[in-house]
Amino acid sequence: MIDVERLKQRFIKYVQVWSSSKDDVDDRYPSTPQQLAMAALLRDDLAALGLEDVRMDEWGYVTGTLPASPGYEARPTVGFLAHYDTYPGVSGENVKPIVHRYEGGDIVLPDDPTVAILADENPELVRYRGEEIITASGNTLLGADDKAGVAEIFEGLAALMAHPEIPRPTLRIGFTPDEEVGAGTAHFDVKAFGAHVAYTFDGSLLGEVENETFSADGATVRITGRDVHPGYAKGKMLNAVRIAARFVECVPQGLSPEWTEKREGYLHPLKIEGNASNATIAYIVRDFTVEGLERLEAYLEMLAASLQREFPGSKVEVEIKEQYRNMIYHLDKEPRAVEFALEAVRQAGVEPRLESIRGGTDGSRLSAMGLPTPNIFAGGVNFHSKFEWVPVRAMVKAAEVMVHLARLWAERG
Numbered sequence: 217m218i219d220v221e222r223l224k225q226r227f228i229k230y231v232q233v234w235s236s237s238k239d240d241v242d243d244r245y246p247s248t249p250q251q252l253a254m255a256a257l258l259r260d261d262l263a264a265l266g267l268e269d270v271r272m273d274e275w276g277y278v279t280g281t282l283p284a285s286p287g288y289e290a291r292p293t294v295g296f297l298a299h300y301d302t303y304p305g306v307s308g309e310n311v312k313p314i315v316h317r318y319e320g321g322d323i324v325l326p327d328d329p330t331v332a333i334l335a336d337e338n339p340e341l342v343r344y345r346g347e348e349i350i351t352a353s354g355n356t357l358l359g360a361d362d363k364a365g366v367a368e369i370f371e372g373l374a375a376l377m378a379h380p381e382i383p384r385p386t387l388r389i390g391f392t393p394d395e396e397v398g399a400g401t402a403h404f405d406v407k408a409f410g411a412h413v414a415y416t417f418d419g420s421l422l423g424e425v426e427n428e429t430f431s432a433d434g435a436t437v438r439i440t441g442r443d444v445h446p447g448y449a450k451g452k453m454l455n456a457v458r459i460a461a462r463f464v465e466c467v468p469q470g471l472s473p474e475w476t477e478k479r480e481g482y483l484h485p486l487k488i489e490g491n492a493s494n495a496t497i498a499y500i501v502r503d504f505t506v507e508g509l510e511r512l513e514a515y516l517e518m519l520a521a522s523l524q525r526e527f528p529g530s531k532v533e534v535e536i537k538e539q540y541r542n543m544i545y546h547l548d549k550e551p552r553a554v555e556f557a558l559e560a561v562r563q564a565g566v567e568p569r570l571e572s573i574r575g576g577t578d579g580s581r582l583s584a585m586g587l588p589t590p591n592i593f594a595g596g597v598n599f600h601s602k603f604e605w606v607p608v609r610a611m612v613k614a615a616e617v618m619v620h621l622a623r624l625w626a627e628r629g
């Protein structure tokens with residue numbers, strides 16, 4: 217049903233198109249012009265495939281519709297989504313994808329011999345011995361996050377169109393920008409998209425279905441010191457730099473991302489800037505539960521108060537901003553979303569694994585906006601790095617999962 221070569225070639229085509237997003241861009245959406253070029257390409261390709269209502273809006277959202285099979289028009293409309301931007305922290309320009317037949321051992325990438333995908337660090341690799349995997353060439357990321365998802369959705373569509381005997385409800389497709397900078401859904405019109413349920417293909421390992429994400433806040437610590445000439449500072453100066461350093465140091469290591477895993481939350485100092493007068497520390501706060509977030513934030517508040525006492529005359533304030541919430545709070549309203557996902561994975565011949573993501577997805581926000589959107593594996597490993605790789609079989613299975621999901625919602629939705 218799945219045309220492996222067509223899927224592979226489409227993936228290879230898309231990863232070679234530069235579409236990195238960019239952090240901290242306030243005056244432009246999407247954050248980079250190259251994303252709009254990518255969006256235009258996807259729009260043209262969706263139209264070429266024969267979808268209806270193909271559209272690209274001013275924000276770079278590309279959408280299209282595959283109409284339901286005759287008789288299934290009244291079934292719930294299902295959305296499939298993937299983001300086409302790539303992580304800004306590692307170059308995504310001039311990506312040179314390489315298809316390897318993996319025969320065991322480490323994979324050294326040709327453009328930078330110091331970049332090797334080590335068998336020791338990638339226990340998943342052995343599952344694909346004798347099979348094809350795709351990597352970048354050493355200088356860039358690959359962009360399987362999330363062009364694997366984009367290519368899989370295209371292949372799922374092509375398979376459904378080639379097999380009209382497989383029933384499907386109305387399918388809505390969405391390709392989105394700026395996911396990697398946390399703004400993937402900033403202008404997304406859930407109502408116009410018009411789906412009852414949706415799936416992002418943006419997870420990692422074969423078989424994963426993710427129904428939980430972190431709950432997330434940002435915390436800004438603002439420190440006001442008192443600057444005086446250092447020659448005459450004794451007993452007078454309150455150095456905001458020193459207070460900031462002390463603040464960061466006082467947060468126990470055990471609460472940091474470097475020391476936590478699984479369902480543990482953390483406080484992560486992302487950025488620190490300032491001078492002797494003023495300093496700010498930007499934290500991200502993460503936990504699976506809202507109660508956990510509140511505990512971590514209370515810790516920051518407590519620390520701020522204690523540093524103010526330690527440096528009398530200084531000011532240490534904490535400002536909290538909500539970012540997103542664990543999608544499970546919203547998915548519970550449509551249990552079939554996850555139920556059918558697990559079943560579709562099984563039907564693709566893969567043992568499903570229900571996972572919690574130590575991060576957010578576009579699905580977290582979409583679910584909060586009323587569109588239940590669990591996340592399904594796209595197959596890539598080592599996201600956001602030059603060590604990224606994706607097994608071709610995982611991409612094939614993801615496309616199959618999409619076909620099964622369409623059928624499940626048609627038959628039982």
Ligand SMILES: [Zn+2]
Nearest residue numbers: 361362395418
């Ligand atoms: Zn992604």
